[in-house]
Amino acid sequence: MRYVIIGGCIAAMGAVEGIRSIDKKGSITILDGEQRGVYSRPLISYYLAQPDRFKNLAYRSAEYLDHHGVDVMKGWAVQIDRSRREVVLHDGQIISYDRLLIATGAAPFIPDISGIKAPWVKTFYTIADVEALDSILTKGHNALIIGSGLIGMKAAESLRQRGLNVSVIEKERHILPRILSPESANMVNCLLNEAGIKTQCGEELTAVNENQANFASGLCLPVDILVLAMGTKPHIELAMDAGLKVNQGIMVDEYLQTSDENIYAAGDVIETRNIITGTSEIMALLPLAHREGYLAGVNMAGSKSCAYEGGIFMNSLNILGISICSAGSLPRAETEFLVWQEDHKYLQIFLDGDFLCKYIAVNLPEVTGPLTNTIADKIRIEKRLWQHFMTSPTLSAFPDVYWQKLRKEANYDYNKCS
Amino acid sequence: MKVVAWTEYCLGCGLCEIYCAAQHDGYNGNVLKIFKKGRPMHRSRLLKAEQGTWLNTCMHCTHAPCINGCISGAIKRDPNGIVYVDYERCVGCYSCVMLCPHGHVRPWSERHQVLKCDLCRDTGLPSCVANCPNGALQLVD
Numbered sequence: 001m002r003y004v005i006i007g008g009c010i011a012a013m014g015a016v017e018g019i020r021s022i023d024k025k026g027s028i029t030i031l032d033g034e035q036r037g038v039y040s041r042p043l044i045s046y047y048l049a050q051p052d053r054f055k056n057l058a059y060r061s062a063e064y065l066d067h068h069g070v071d072v073m074k075g076w077a078v079q080i081d082r083s084r085r086e087v088v089l090h091d092g093q094i095i096s097y098d099r100l101l102i103a104t105g106a107a108p109f110i111p112d113i114s115g116i117k118a119p120w121v122k123t124f125y126t127i128a129d130v131e132a133l134d135s136i137l138t139k140g141h142n143a144l145i146i147g148s149g150l151i152g153m154k155a156a157e158s159l160r161q162r163g164l165n166v167s168v169i170e171k172e173r174h175i176l177p178r179i180l181s182p183e184s185a186n187m188v189n190c191l192l193n194e195a196g197i198k199t200q201c202g203e204e205l206t207a208v209n210e211n212q213a214n215f216a217s218g219l220c221l222p223v224d225i226l227v228l229a230m231g232t233k234p235h236i237e238l239a240m241d242a243g244l245k246v247n248q249g250i251m252v253d254e255y256l257q258t259s260d261e262n263i264y265a266a267g268d269v270i271e272t273r274n275i276i277t278g279t280s281e282i283m284a285l286l287p288l289a290h291r292e293g294y295l296a297g298v299n300m301a302g303s304k305s306c307a308y309e310g311g312i313f314m315n316s317l318n319i320l321g322i323s324i325c326s327a328g329s330l331p332r333a334e335t336e337f338l339v340w341q342e343d344h345k346y347l348q349i350f351l352d353g354d355f356l357c358k359y360i361a362v363n364l365p366e367v368t369g370p371l372t373n374t375i376a377d378k379i380r381i382e383k384r385l386w387q388h389f390m391t392s393p394t395l396s397a398f399p400d401v402y403w404q405k406l407r408k409e410a411n412y413d414y415n416k417c418s
Numbered sequence: 419m420k421v422v423a424w425t426e427y428c429l430g431c432g433l434c435e436i437y438c439a440a441q442h443d444g445y446n447g448n449v450l451k452i453f454k455k456g457r458p459m460h461r462s463r464l465l466k467a468e469q470g471t472w473l474n475t476c477m478h479c480t481h482a483p484c485i486n487g488c489i490s491g492a493i494k495r496d497p498n499g500i501v502y503v504d505y506e507r508c509v510g511c512y513s514c515v516m517l518c519p520h521g522h523v524r525p526w527s528e529r530h531q532v533l534k535c536d537l538c539r540d541t542g543l544p545s546c547v548a549n550c551p552n553g554a555l556q557l558v559d
Binding site: 042046396 | 463465468469474491511515517519522523530
């Protein structure tokens with residue numbers, strides 16, 4: 001069997017592990033379009049902050065790839081010929097496959113506004129982006145980050161660490177709009193300002209002029225470097241041209257198979273089922289990309305046997321020592337919630353009846369593992385138990401129902417204890 | 419392999435934490451006056467709940483969410499199946515902390531990295547198991 005993977009990021013690594021769990025012999029070729037080797041995208045902010053310390057951005061080592069018999073080939077795919085089961089590369093090379101995985105990921109969204117192509121306007125998504133930023137940044141200069149999502153915040157942190165004056169501009173009403181609630185955003189905002197990152201919300205970029213950014217409200221800000229972090233869009237062009245079924249992302253069935261039985265897709269390029277809301281959406285998250293890649297790999301190598309149930313939104317990020325963890329979604333706008341707060345620590349949990357559907361933890365990472373798992377596994381825990389937990393949210397106070405379930409699953413042999 | 423904790427035999431004395439700390443960070447298990455020499459960190463935590471006490475250990479899961487969700491590939495599995503942290507690579511994003519169902523992986527705030535059980539993989543029998551005075555901890559396959 002000949003496996004070809006287009007894209008060399010997290011989903012590709014998951015797929016290698018999935019394929020090799022079944023098929024030890026088949027050839028695996030990764031087409032590395034960026035030509036920078038297999039690396040982990042979230043590490044680029046650490047690379048920009050400390051280029052000497054974080055040179056190695058590998059998610060898995062070269063020895064690991066060798067051990068799994070993976071051939072990493074530099075070159076980007078420009079066409080998929082489904083009838084001949086071939087991938088055409090930019091230089092005309094043709095690679096044939098028995099099973100193909102599309103893991104092309106996403107690309108930064110760039111708005112069509114005047115001046116956006118100026119040399120000091122950059123995106124923050126690849127190693128090349130970091131190198132481009134690194135070549136133009138000067139200590140003490142003004143950096144504007146457009147967009148306060150995960151990428152924007154990490155860009156802000158690294159530029160701040162490099163000694164620039166950093167302001168983050170958000171279009172929505174509060175920062176990290178997809179992760180935080182208005183209440184938690186307020187608190188994080190204060191902490192960020194104390195740490196030296198300025199923020200401004202409700203401002204939409206309309207034009208970029210000579211060392212100046214203009215916003216819809218009439219606001220004008222001086223700028224030396226502008227970083228666009230306005231979200232990403234899936235790289236679906238290749239799949240679309242090949243006539244595969246796509247919506248916002250590539251459409252796959254529960255086995256991660258596309259509308260062509262020899263082609264699978266995984267990672268940021270597909271639509272995933274959000275198990276809290278039941279909707280199909282783009283969920284560009286590293287742990288999901290790995291899981292999707294892994295399951296796609298297993299299904300590509302064997303009979304379609306491993307179904308993917310979907311995932312939940314989850315993010316953990318540290319910005320200048322401020323820890324923010326969040327998982328889950330709100331099934332409707334008005335969802336009941338409980339809040340705990342002490343000094344710089346904050347926890348907000350959202351309940352849908354007896355089910356936890358989302359949490360936001362600021363500077364309180366230690367309880368988040370069980371919270372994430374409670375949401376993902378839809379574990380029923382009564383509201384009064386949550387109320388008790390929220391009086392002092394520690395692991396020791398976590399509802400016992402949860403620990404009992406874990407112990408049962410761990411399947412301890414109690415008779416063995418002497 | 420993993421250490422399992424028997425709530426019904428746990429006295430909650432916390433010696434597991436002390437021996438765990440003394441076993442790591444170059445203190446070589448020398449428990450005497452260990453905290454006067456520096457601040458060694460214990461990997462596993464003793465939980466004290468209303469229903470009892472137990473050491474919150476790592477299950478070294480077969481499909482470990484911490485390994486797969488680690489953004490830097492810092493959490494690895496050694497040939498014996500032991501899941502450990504490569505401190506050369508950990509950037510302290512706490513994704514593993516957010517993903518561990520057992521709440522076992524925890525932040526190491528001072529170093530902006532994480533702490534987790536490595537089953538004392540360089541030294542033989544895990545220190546917590548070897549030194550639990552009531553046999554409440556057991557190494558199982």
